[in-house]
Amino acid sequence: MVERRKPISIGEAVKRVMNYAKNGKTEYISITNSYGRYLSEDIIATHDVPHFDRAPYDGFAVRSIDTVGASQENQVEFEVIDHIGAGLITSKNVGPFQCVRIMTGAQMPEQCDAVVMLELAKEMERDGKNYMAVKRASKNGENVSFRGEDAKEGDVLVKKGTFINPGIQAVLATFGYAQVPVAQKPVVGLFATGTELLEVEEPLSPGKIxxxxxxxxxAQIERAGAEVHYFGKLPDDFDICFEAVKNALDKVDMLVTTGGVSVGDFDYLPDIYEKLQAEVLFNKVGMRPGSVTTVAQYQGKLLFGLSGNPSACYVGFELFTRPVIRTLLFSEKPHLRKEQAILTANFPKANPFARFVRSALDFQDGRLTASPSGVDKSNIVMSLAxxxxxMILPGGTRGFAxxxxxxxxLLEDQTGSEWPW
Amino acid sequence: MVERRKPISIGEAVKRVMNYAKNGKTEYISITNSYGRYLSEDIIATHDVPHFDRAPYDGFAVRSIDTVGASQENQVEFEVIDHIGAGLITSKNVGPFQCVRIMTGAQMPEQCDAVVMLELAKEMERDGKNYMAVKRASKNGENVSFRGEDAKEGDVLVKKGTFINPGIQAVLATFGYAQVPVAQKPVVGLFATGTELLEVEEPLSPGKIxxxxxxxxxAQIERAGAEVHYFGKLPDDFDICFEAVKNALDKVDMLVTTGGVSVGDFDYLPDIYEKLQAEVLFNKVGMRPGSVTTVAQYQGKLLFGLSGNPSACYVGFELFTRPVIRTLLFSEKPHLRKEQAILTANFPKANPFARFVRSALDFQDGRLTASPSGVDKSNIVMSLAxxxxxMILPGGTRGFAxxxxxxxxLLEDQTGSEWPW
Known part of the structure; x- marks a missing residue:
C-alpha cells in the first residue's frame, strides 16, 4: 500500500529544521591555517592604526614652522641630520631648520609635524654635510598619517561568522592574532543506502550503478564548511541498520543519509526513526526535486533523510542541512543567498510544486542571468557538474520563457541570506 | 638620486608575464580528496548513462502490446510474477499478461518495454497470486529511461582546468574515477622584506608594524589554488639576501617577495635581480596602487617583486601572479573575471593612472553593484577585509559618481576570464 504523506511548504520545513540550529564551539588555531575558516568571535582592533605618527611617503620630516615664507623666490634650506627607514627611529633632536630624511612607513621624529615629499625637495652637499631646500611652505600635519587615523583600539573590524579571506588574514596579522578564534568544524555523519550501489572502484555490473x-x-559538506564522517553504505538488514545509525549519532553533530526515505518497499529509514523514537519534523515537502526529504531530531540532533536521487539529494542538502552547518559556524546569514536573475532559456514545463532547477549563472551587461545547467531530469548527474x-520556479506556474x-x-557564495523564504 | 622608471600599461605588463605561464603537471589523487582541486584532464563518460534500460518511477514493468485496448470500460489484468528493487534483476521470463513490480532505478526485464506507474495500477490478490489491472494503454517505451539517454560513452563531460565542485564529484564517482587526474598544486615561494616588520606573535614596538x-x-596563494612555501623575512644583508633568493628558486615554481622594490634607499631587490642576471620584464606599471611592481624571470621562473604596501601587494598578486598559477592549474581562463557593475558611492578622486579600488559587490534587483570596501588609502589594511x-577606474578620468x-x-570566482585587458 502507498503511505499517504502530507507535504508542507519549503519555508515551513526550513523553519522546523532551524528550530534545532545553534551556534557551535570555538577553537583557537594558528593564523597560518585560518584561511577559509569562519570567525567565531568579532575581531577587535587591539591597538590604534597606525600606532604612531608615520610618514606615508618618502621625503623629509620637517618642523612646518620653519617652512613659513618658503616660495619660488625664497627657498628655505634645511640641514639633513639623519636618515631613517621604516621600522627605525631617529635618536636625534630636530632643531630649527633641521630635518630628517625619512622613508615610507617610518615613525615621525618627535619635533616634526610635516613631510616634504622627495620630489619637491632639492638635495645638496656642502662641507661634508647634507642639505635640502624647499620652495613651498608645509602645513602643520601635511603628509603625516596620524596615530589612530585608520582604526582606533577597540573598534570591531570583522564580525563573527565571517569567512576568513586574504584581507581578513591581513587584519588578523596586523593586530597580533597569532591564534585565531574560529568555529570548530561541525562533523556531519553520512550513510548511503541502496542495494543498487557499487563503490566508485567497483566495475559496473548489470542493474547496478x-x-x-x-x-x-x-563535497557539499566541505563546501558548507563542515567535515564529513562517512560511515559507508547501510546494509540490507534492519537491525544492523538501526544499530549503525544509533551508534553513529554519538560521533557526529548531525547525520545525513541518502536514499531509503521513499514510500518504496525497500525504504526502511522511516522505521529506523520510529524505533529510535526520533521526532519526524516532516517527511514530505511541496517541492521538486526532493519532495520525499525527511528530517527528524533525536535529543536535539538532526537526522537528514535525503532522497537517493542525486538531484533531490543535492537540493535537500543545500536547503535544509547547509543552514544548520552555517549556524554552527556562527553565521547570521546561514541560508543560500537569493538574488533576481534573468532566465536565458525557455522552461516550458508546468510546475505544480516549487521547482529548483540546477543552473549556471552568468552576467549580461551587469545583469545576473541563469541558464539551466543541463537536461532537467532529476536522475541526471551531469547537470549538477x-x-x-x-533557480526557483514557484509552484502553480505554467512554465517560463x-x-x-x-x-x-547562489551555491558558491559566502555572504548568505538571512531568511530567503 | 631618484631612479627614473618608465611605466608600461597593465595589459602589456600582464602579457609579458603570461609569456612565461605554462600548464603544470598531473597527479592522481583519491576522489575522497579531490573536492576543490582542478582537473588536469577532460573527464570522459566511461560508459553509457544509464548503462541499462531502467525504470524512472516505481511501478509495473509490462509488455506494452498486452495493454492495447485497455480503457476505463475495459480494464486489462496482469499477473505480478516478481518484485525487484533498484540494483536487482528479475530472473523470470515475462510472458503475455504478466508483469514485474519494479522500483525506481531497477533494470527493465528483457521482455518489457513500458512501466505503468504505481498510482495508475490497481493491485489485488487472488488464490495466493498477485495481480494488477490497468485502464489505459501504455506506449512502447513509456516511462522507460533508455540506455545512453543521459550520456554516451566517450562524451566529454567536464573540461580540464575546471574547479572540482560537488556536482563534478558526482560525475567522477558515477564514471568510476576512483583516482582523479588533477593539477599538482604549484608551489609559490614567499619572502617578506622590511626592517619595520614584526612577526604576528611579537609585541608592538616603537616605529614597527x-x-x-x-x-x-x-591566503591569496591558497585562494588561487597553489601552495605557499614561506621562507621568512629577508635579512638586512645584501649577500645573505642574494643567496636566500637564489637557493629558494630551486624549491619553488615561482617566487613572490613583498617590499624592497621601490626606489627607496633600503630597497635592494633590483640589485638582487641584477646580480642573479634575471631579466626584468618591467619595474613600473601605470596603475594605482602597485605602480612599483617588478616582475623578472630567471631561467623561465618568474620572480614577482610586489610592493610592501598591503593594497599594492594585494592587487599586484591578483593581476600578475594569479593568472600564472591558474595556468599551471590548466585553466583556459586564468585571469580574474571582469563584469560591469553600478557604482553605489561617489568616488571624486581624479585618476591620472588606472586605479583598482577594493570593493564589496552586491546585487540590486539583479544588477551587479560595487561599493568601495573602506577608506581607499593604500595603507589601510582594513578595507581589504x-x-x-x-573596481577598475580607468586612468585619465576625473572621478566617478x-x-x-x-x-x-571578481576575486572569489572560479570561472575566470580569458583576457580582460
Whole structure:
C-alpha cells in the first residue's frame, strides 16, 4: 500500500529544521591555517592604526614652522641630520631648520609635524654635510598619517561568522592574532543506502550503478564548511541498520543519509526513526526535486533523510542541512543567498510544486542571468557538474520563457541570506 | 638620486608575464580528496548513462502490446510474477499478461518495454497470486529511461582546468574515477622584506608594524589554488639576501617577495635581480596602487617583486601572479573575471593612472553593484577585509559618481576570464 504523506511548504520545513540550529564551539588555531575558516568571535582592533605618527611617503620630516615664507623666490634650506627607514627611529633632536630624511612607513621624529615629499625637495652637499631646500611652505600635519587615523583600539573590524579571506588574514596579522578564534568544524555523519550501489572502484555490473551521492554530499559538506564522517553504505538488514545509525549519532553533530526515505518497499529509514523514537519534523515537502526529504531530531540532533536521487539529494542538502552547518559556524546569514536573475532559456514545463532547477549563472551587461545547467531530469548527474546556482520556479506556474525574471540561489557564495523564504 | 622608471600599461605588463605561464603537471589523487582541486584532464563518460534500460518511477514493468485496448470500460489484468528493487534483476521470463513490480532505478526485464506507474495500477490478490489491472494503454517505451539517454560513452563531460565542485564529484564517482587526474598544486615561494616588520606573535614596538603581507599573500596563494612555501623575512644583508633568493628558486615554481622594490634607499631587490642576471620584464606599471611592481624571470621562473604596501601587494598578486598559477592549474581562463557593475558611492578622486579600488559587490534587483570596501588609502589594511572585488577606474578620468557604470574584477570566482585587458 502507498503511505499517504502530507507535504508542507519549503519555508515551513526550513523553519522546523532551524528550530534545532545553534551556534557551535570555538577553537583557537594558528593564523597560518585560518584561511577559509569562519570567525567565531568579532575581531577587535587591539591597538590604534597606525600606532604612531608615520610618514606615508618618502621625503623629509620637517618642523612646518620653519617652512613659513618658503616660495619660488625664497627657498628655505634645511640641514639633513639623519636618515631613517621604516621600522627605525631617529635618536636625534630636530632643531630649527633641521630635518630628517625619512622613508615610507617610518615613525615621525618627535619635533616634526610635516613631510616634504622627495620630489619637491632639492638635495645638496656642502662641507661634508647634507642639505635640502624647499620652495613651498608645509602645513602643520601635511603628509603625516596620524596615530589612530585608520582604526582606533577597540573598534570591531570583522564580525563573527565571517569567512576568513586574504584581507581578513591581513587584519588578523596586523593586530597580533597569532591564534585565531574560529568555529570548530561541525562533523556531519553520512550513510548511503541502496542495494543498487557499487563503490566508485567497483566495475559496473548489470542493474547496478555507482554510488555518486556520497561523494557529492561529502563535497557539499566541505563546501558548507563542515567535515564529513562517512560511515559507508547501510546494509540490507534492519537491525544492523538501526544499530549503525544509533551508534553513529554519538560521533557526529548531525547525520545525513541518502536514499531509503521513499514510500518504496525497500525504504526502511522511516522505521529506523520510529524505533529510535526520533521526532519526524516532516517527511514530505511541496517541492521538486526532493519532495520525499525527511528530517527528524533525536535529543536535539538532526537526522537528514535525503532522497537517493542525486538531484533531490543535492537540493535537500543545500536547503535544509547547509543552514544548520552555517549556524554552527556562527553565521547570521546561514541560508543560500537569493538574488533576481534573468532566465536565458525557455522552461516550458508546468510546475505544480516549487521547482529548483540546477543552473549556471552568468552576467549580461551587469545583469545576473541563469541558464539551466543541463537536461532537467532529476536522475541526471551531469547537470549538477555545471551548477553554481539553483533557480526557483514557484509552484502553480505554467512554465517560463527566456527573458523572464526568476529567483536564484547562489551555491558558491559566502555572504548568505538571512531568511530567503 | 631618484631612479627614473618608465611605466608600461597593465595589459602589456600582464602579457609579458603570461609569456612565461605554462600548464603544470598531473597527479592522481583519491576522489575522497579531490573536492576543490582542478582537473588536469577532460573527464570522459566511461560508459553509457544509464548503462541499462531502467525504470524512472516505481511501478509495473509490462509488455506494452498486452495493454492495447485497455480503457476505463475495459480494464486489462496482469499477473505480478516478481518484485525487484533498484540494483536487482528479475530472473523470470515475462510472458503475455504478466508483469514485474519494479522500483525506481531497477533494470527493465528483457521482455518489457513500458512501466505503468504505481498510482495508475490497481493491485489485488487472488488464490495466493498477485495481480494488477490497468485502464489505459501504455506506449512502447513509456516511462522507460533508455540506455545512453543521459550520456554516451566517450562524451566529454567536464573540461580540464575546471574547479572540482560537488556536482563534478558526482560525475567522477558515477564514471568510476576512483583516482582523479588533477593539477599538482604549484608551489609559490614567499619572502617578506622590511626592517619595520614584526612577526604576528611579537609585541608592538616603537616605529614597527606587524608583517601582515605574508599572511595575506599566503591566503591569496591558497585562494588561487597553489601552495605557499614561506621562507621568512629577508635579512638586512645584501649577500645573505642574494643567496636566500637564489637557493629558494630551486624549491619553488615561482617566487613572490613583498617590499624592497621601490626606489627607496633600503630597497635592494633590483640589485638582487641584477646580480642573479634575471631579466626584468618591467619595474613600473601605470596603475594605482602597485605602480612599483617588478616582475623578472630567471631561467623561465618568474620572480614577482610586489610592493610592501598591503593594497599594492594585494592587487599586484591578483593581476600578475594569479593568472600564472591558474595556468599551471590548466585553466583556459586564468585571469580574474571582469563584469560591469553600478557604482553605489561617489568616488571624486581624479585618476591620472588606472586605479583598482577594493570593493564589496552586491546585487540590486539583479544588477551587479560595487561599493568601495573602506577608506581607499593604500595603507589601510582594513578595507581589504571586506573586499571581494576590485573596481577598475580607468586612468585619465576625473572621478566617478554613484550610478556610474564601472568594470569590476571578481576575486572569489572560479570561472575566470580569458583576457580582460
Amino acid at each position: 555507482r554510488n555518486s551521492n556520497s561523494h557529492m554530499i561529502s 555545471g551548477a553554481d546556482s539553483l 527566456a527573458g523572464d525574471e526568476v529567483e536564484l540561489l | 606587524r608583517n601582515s603581507n605574508s599572511h595575506m599573500i599566503s 571586506g573586499a571581494d572585488s576590485l 554613484a550610478g556610474d557604470e564601472v568594470e569590476l574584477l
